[in-house]
Amino acid sequence: MTTRRDFLKNSGYLVVGISAIAHADSAIAQADGALAGAQGAAAAQGGGPYPDLDFRQLDSWIVIRPDSTATFHVGKTDLGQGTGTAFRQMMADELDIAYDRTSLVMGSTDVTVDQGGSGGSDAIQTDGWPMRRVAAEARRVLLELASASLGVPVAQLAVSEGVISVAANPSRRVTYGELIGGKRFNVTLSGNNTDATTGVAKVKDVQQLKIVGQSPQRYDIPAKVDGTLKWAVDAKVPGMLHARNVKPPVAGATLVSIDESSVRSLPGFVKVVSKGNYVAVVFEREEQAIRGARQLKVNWQKPATAPFPNSEDLYTYMRRATPTSSAAPNVVGNPDTAFAGAATVIEAEYEVPFQGHTSIGPAHAMADPSNDQMTIYSNDMKSYGLRNGVAQFLQMPRDRVRVVWMEGPQAYGRTAADDAGFEAAYLAKELGRPVRLQWMRDEETAWDTKGPAFTVKMRGGLDAQGHLVALDYDARAADYNHLGYNEYDTVLISQLMGTRRAQPARGGAGNPSEMYAIPNRRMTSHVVSLPLIWETPLRTGNLRDPNGPQQTFASESFIDELAAAANADPVEFRMRLLTAATTDDSGFKRARSIACVKAAADAFKWDARPSPKRRDSGNILTGRGIAYSYRSQTVVAQIAEVEVNRRTGHVWVKRIVCAHDCGLVINPEGLRRTVEGGMLYTLSRALHEEVKFDGEKVTSVDWVSHPTLTHADAPASIEVVIVNGDPNPNRPDLPHYGAGETVCKPLIAAVANAIYDATGVRLRRVPFRDARVLAALKTAGV
Amino acid sequence: MSIINLRVNGTSHTVDVEPSTPLLYILRNDIGVQGPRFGCGLGQCGACTVLIKGEAVRSCVRPVSAVNGAEITTLEGLAKDGVLHPLQQAWIDEQVPQCGFCQNGQILTAKALLDRTPNPTDAQIRQGMNGTLCRCMTYYRIQAAIKRAVTLRRAEGDPGQGRGTEVMA
Numbered sequence: 001m002t003t004r005r006d007f008l009k010n011s012g013y014l015v016v017g018i019s020a021i022a023h024a025d026s027a028i029a030q031a032d033g034a035l036a037g038a039q040g041a042a043a044a045q046g047g048g049p050y051p052d053l054d055f056r057q058l059d060s061w062i063v064i065r066p067d068s069t070a071t072f073h074v075g076k077t078d079l080g081q082g083t084g085t086a087f088r089q090m091m092a093d094e095l096d097i098a099y100d101r102t103s104l105v106m107g108s109t110d111v112t113v114d115q116g117g118s119g120g121s122d123a124i125q126t127d128g129w130p131m132r133r134v135a136a137e138a139r140r141v142l143l144e145l146a147s148a149s150l151g152v153p154v155a156q157l158a159v160s161e162g163v164i165s166v167a168a169n170p171s172r173r174v175t176y177g178e179l180i181g182g183k184r185f186n187v188t189l190s191g192n193n194t195d196a197t198t199g200v201a202k203v204k205d206v207q208q209l210k211i212v213g214q215s216p217q218r219y220d221i222p223a224k225v226d227g228t229l230k231w232a233v234d235a236k237v238p239g240m241l242h243a244r245n246v247k248p249p250v251a252g253a254t255l256v257s258i259d260e261s262s263v264r265s266l267p268g269f270v271k272v273v274s275k276g277n278y279v280a281v282v283f284e285r286e287e288q289a290i291r292g293a294r295q296l297k298v299n300w301q302k303p304a305t306a307p308f309p310n311s312e313d314l315y316t317y318m319r320r321a322t323p324t325s326s327a328a329p330n331v332v333g334n335p336d337t338a339f340a341g342a343a344t345v346i347e348a349e350y351e352v353p354f355q356g357h358t359s360i361g362p363a364h365a366m367a368d369p370s371n372d373q374m375t376i377y378s379n380d381m382k383s384y385g386l387r388n389g390v391a392q393f394l395q396m397p398r399d400r401v402r403v404v405w406m407e408g409p410q411a412y413g414r415t416a417a418d419d420a421g422f423e424a425a426y427l428a429k430e431l432g433r434p435v436r437l438q439w440m441r442d443e444e445t446a447w448d449t450k451g452p453a454f455t456v457k458m459r460g461g462l463d464a465q466g467h468l469v470a471l472d473y474d475a476r477a478a479d480y481n482h483l484g485y486n487e488y489d490t491v492l493i494s495q496l497m498g499t500r501r502a503q504p505a506r507g508g509a510g511n512p513s514e515m516y517a518i519p520n521r522r523m524t525s526h527v528v529s530l531p532l533i534w535e536t537p538l539r540t541g542n543l544r545d546p547n548g549p550q551q552t553f554a555s556e557s558f559i560d561e562l563a564a565a566a567n568a569d570p571v572e573f574r575m576r577l578l579t580a581a582t583t584d585d586s587g588f589k590r591a592r593s594i595a596c597v598k599a600a601a602d603a604f605k606w607d608a609r610p611s612p613k614r615r616d617s618g619n620i621l622t623g624r625g626i627a628y629s630y631r632s633q634t635v636v637a638q639i640a641e642v643e644v645n646r647r648t649g650h651v652w653v654k655r656i657v658c659a660h661d662c663g664l665v666i667n668p669e670g671l672r673r674t675v676e677g678g679m680l681y682t683l684s685r686a687l688h689e690e691v692k693f694d695g696e697k698v699t700s701v702d703w704v705s706h707p708t709l710t711h712a713d714a715p716a717s718i719e720v721v722i723v724n725g726d727p728n729p730n731r732p733d734l735p736h737y738g739a740g741e742t743v744c745k746p747l748i749a750a751v752a753n754a755i756y757d758a759t760g761v762r763l764r765r766v767p768f769r770d771a772r773v774l775a776a777l778k779t780a781g782v
Numbered sequence: 783m784s785i786i787n788l789r790v791n792g793t794s795h796t797v798d799v800e801p802s803t804p805l806l807y808i809l810r811n812d813i814g815v816q817g818p819r820f821g822c823g824l825g826q827c828g829a830c831t832v833l834i835k836g837e838a839v840r841s842c843v844r845p846v847s848a849v850n851g852a853e854i855t856t857l858e859g860l861a862k863d864g865v866l867h868p869l870q871q872a873w874i875d876e877q878v879p880q881c882g883f884c885q886n887g888q889i890l891t892a893k894a895l896l897d898r899t900p901n902p903t904d905a906q907i908r909q910g911m912n913g914t915l916c917r918c919m920t921y922y923r924i925q926a927a928i929k930r931a932v933t934l935r936r937a938e939g940d941p942g943q944g945r946g947t948e949v950m951a
C-alpha cells in the first residue's frame with residue numbers, strides 16, 4: 001500500500017521550483033537555467049534575494065541563444081486574451097526573427113522588468129511600445145556586430161529571420177546565435193520609466209511589419225486543453241499546509257472570541273490564526289482545512305448599525321444619500337435655456353446593481369517563506385504590485401519578496417486574487433511553513449470586489465424638428481472607498497485587522513464616452529457611500545471596464561428613447577449627432593465613430609425605421625438595438641438582435657454584430673475572441689448578474705443565487721467587423737490601441753434597445769431576468 | 783480512514799483517506815492530476831469534472847468512497863498514444879479558451895455528450911453543455927468546437943464509443 005508520504009515522493013506530485021514553474025515551457029526553463037550565470041534576466045532565480053531587473057538593460061528584455069532562438073521577458077500578464085502571443089508577434093517583427101523561434105516569459109517579478117502587470121486594456125496600447133523599441137534596438141546591435149564580423153557596413157547588410165547577410169553576396173552570412181548566442185548584449189537603454197524604455201533604433205513603419213497582422217494560434221492553448229499546464233492552483237511544495245479563511249457572518253461584525261477546542265481535535269489540525277477580525281484555520285490537508293473552517297466556533301458581535309440597506313432598497317437609498325463627493329459639472333452651451341425652449345422634454349432614470357467578478361475559480365495563492373524570503377505563487381494580474389504590497393504589509397525588504405506569476409481564472413480587474421496573495425503570505429510568515437490558501441465559493445461570490453451600483457438620471461430636449469438640443473446626465477455611483485490594487489492598507493486582511501486609511505479613496509461615477517455633438521449639455525456625477533465603509537463585502541474595485549457598462553447603459557438607452565420620441569431611426573439619429581460637428585481629435589475619433597456605426601449597420605443589414613417595430617403576433621417577439629461607445633481611442637458599435645418570449649419574459653440575444661476599431665490589429669483572430677468574450681461577459685451582466693443582500697450580508701453566494709450566462713444563452717451568431725476608420729490607414733505610425741474593455745461598454749444598452757424594439761417596453765433596471773422582463777411586459781399589456 | 787483503490791488514466795492508486803473526502807482533493811493532492819479544478823465545491827459549475835464509465839462526474843461532490851475501484855479519466859488521460867482527442871484538437875483549431883480554467887469541464891462534458899449523442903443538434907449541444915459554466919463566456923466558441931470535433935471524428939471514421947447507430951455522412 002502506498003502512504004501519502006510515498007505519494008509525495010513518487011507519484012508525480014508537483015514540486016515547485018522556480019525554473020520549472022515560472023516558465024511553463026520546460027525547454028525555455030532549461031535554456032534559461034543554463035544561461036542563468038550569464039544573463040541578467042534569468043540571474044535572480046533560486047533562493048533569493050530578488051533584486052529588481054534593470055529596465056534600462058537590454059539583457060533584461062531579450063535573451064538570444066546559440067541556436068538563434070530568442071526569449072522575450074516582459075512585465076505583463078496574459079489573462080487569456082492572447083496578449084502573450086501578440087507580444088511575441090510584435091517583438092519578433094521588430095527583431096526580424098521567425099515567430100516560432102521565439103518564446104516569452106512574463107509576469108514573475110524576479111525574471112521580468114516591472115511593466116505593472118495587466119489592467120486597463122493597456123497591454124498592447126502602452127506596453128507594446130517599449131517591447132517593440134527594445135526588440136528594434138536588439139536588431140540594431142546585432143547588425144553592428146554583423147558589420148564588424150563580416151567587415152561590411154551596416155547599410156550593405158540584409159536581415160531575414162535571424163540571419164544577417166551581405167546584400168550583394170548572400171552566401172556571406174552570420175546568424176543571431178553566432179553573433180550573440182548565450183552572451184550578454186551589455187547595452188544600456190534610456191527612458192525615465194519602463195514605459196519610456198528605448199534604445200537608439202527606431203521601430204519599423206507599420207507597412208514593414210510582417211508578423212503583426214497575422215493570426216498565429218495562441219501558444220498557451222495546447223497546455224490548457226491537454227491538462228499539462230501548471231496553474232497557480234497547482235503550486236505545491238513539500239511541507240505545504242492548507243488554509244481557509246473564516247469570514248464574519250455579518251458584514252462589520254466584531255470578533256469576540258474563538259473556541260479553538262471546536263477544531264483542535266480534528267485530524268490534521270495545525271493552527272487557528274486570528275488578528276482583529278481576520279480568522280483562518282490551517283490544516284495538513286485541504287479537505288481538513290475546509291472542514292475546520294466550517295466547524296470553527298467563533299463568537300461574533302453584530303455591528304450596532306446596519307452595514308447597508310437591503311438590495312431591494314438600494315436605489316432609494318442611493319438617491320436619498322448625500323454624496324461624499326461630486327465631480328465638477330461638465331457643461332456645454334446653456335442647458336437650462338435650451339430645455340426651457342425645447343418642444344419635447346423627456347426624462348428617464350436607469351439603475352445598475354452591484355455586480356461582482358465572481359471568478360469561476362475562487363481566489364487562491366500559495367506562499368513559501370523558505371530561506372527567509374517570501375515567494376508567492378499567484379495568478380494576480382498585477383504581480384509587481386502584489387510583491388510591493390506584501391513587502392510593505394509584512395515589513396520585509398522588497399528584494400526578499402517575489403511573486404511567481406502563473407495562469408489562473410478570470411482576472412479582469414481588481415479581483416480577490418490580491419487579497420488571497422496577502423493572506424497566504426501572512427499565514428506562511430505566521431506558520432513559518434509554506435501555506436496554500438483558497439477561498440470557498442460563497443466567500444468568493446459574497447466578498448470579491450464589486451463594480452459599483454449606479455443610478456443615472458437622464459433628461460433630454462428635442463426641438464420641433466426632432467433635433468436633440470439639450471441633454472442632462474446625472475449619475476450616482478455607490479463607489480466610496482474604491483479599492484486600488486494590492487494596497488497593503490486596503491486589502492481585505494488589512495481591513496479586517498483594523499487598518500484604516502485616514503482618507504478613503506473617493507471613488508467616481510464619471511461620464512459616458514461618445515462623440516455626439518449636442519449644443520447644450522450638462523454632465524454631473526456623484527459618489528455615495530453605504531453605511532459600512534471598511535470590512536464590507538460591498539467593497540468596490542475595478543471590474544472589466546470599471547464604470548463603462550453602467551454609464552453607457554444609461555446614456556445609450558436614453559439616446560434610443562430620444563430617437564423614439566423624435567420618431568427617428570436609432571442609427572440615423574446617432575449618425576446625425578456624430579456628423580453634427582466636423583472637428584476631430586488627433587486620433588480621428590469622430591471619423592472612426594462614424595465609420596464604426598456605419599460598419600455595424602451595414603454588416604447587420606440594419607432596416608432603417610423608428611423603434612419599436614410593429615409587434616409580432618406570436619409568443620416570440622423580435623427586435624434589434626444599437627449602442628456605441630469608445631474607450632481611450634478604441635471605438636465600438638454593437639447591434640444586438642433579440643427574441644423576447646412574451647409568455648415567460650425570457651430574452652435570448654440571438655445575434656450580435658460588433659464593429660471594432662482599435663487601430664493597428666496585432667492578431668485578428670485573437671482580437672475576435674477577445675471581443676466575443678468581452679461582449680458575452682457583459683451579456684451576462686445584462687441578463688443575469690446582481691449582487692443581492694439583506695441588511696446584514698450578501699445573500700447571492702453561489703451559481704444558483706447568483707446566476708450567470710450559460711451555454712443556453714450563447715448567441716447563434718456573433719460577427720466582429722474589424723474596422724479601421726483612420727482617414728489614412730496606410731500611415732506608417734498607425735498606433736495599436738487597447739482592445740478588450742471597450743466592448744463591455746455598449747452591450748447592455750444594445751440589448752435594452754433591442755428589447756424595446758421588439759416589445760415597446762423600456763427596461764431601465766439591470767439585469768433583465770425573466771421575471772423582471774415578464775412583469776414589465778404585463779404592466780405594459782404586451 | 784479507509785483504503786480506497788482508484789484507477790486514474792490507466793494507473794492504479796491506493797490511498798488511505800477519510801472516506802467522505804470529495805474525490806477532487808484526492809485526485810489533485812494525492813494522485814497528482816490537475817485537470818479537475820475546484821470551482822464551487824457544490825457541483826454547480828463543472829470545473830472539477832472527470833469521466834467515470836463514460837459519464838461526466840463532478841468530483842467536488844463525489845465522496846471518494848463512492849468511487850472505490852472505479853476507472854477514472856481526467857483531462858490528462860484523454861489523449862491516446864500522444865494523439866489529442868478530436869475534441870482537444872477542435873479546441874485548439876477553434877482557439878476556444880480565454881483564461882481556460884473551466885475548459886477541463888467543458889471538454890470532458892462534451893466528451894460524455896458526444897459519446898452519448900455522436901451527432902448532436904445545436905439544441906442538444908446547448909442542453910447537454912448547459913450546466914458547465916465559463917466566466918470568460920467562451921460558450922460560442924465551445925459550441926463551434928464541438929461541431930468541429932463531430933466533423934473531425936467523421937473524417938476519421940470514428941462515430942464515437944461504438945454506439946454508431948447513426949448514419950454517418
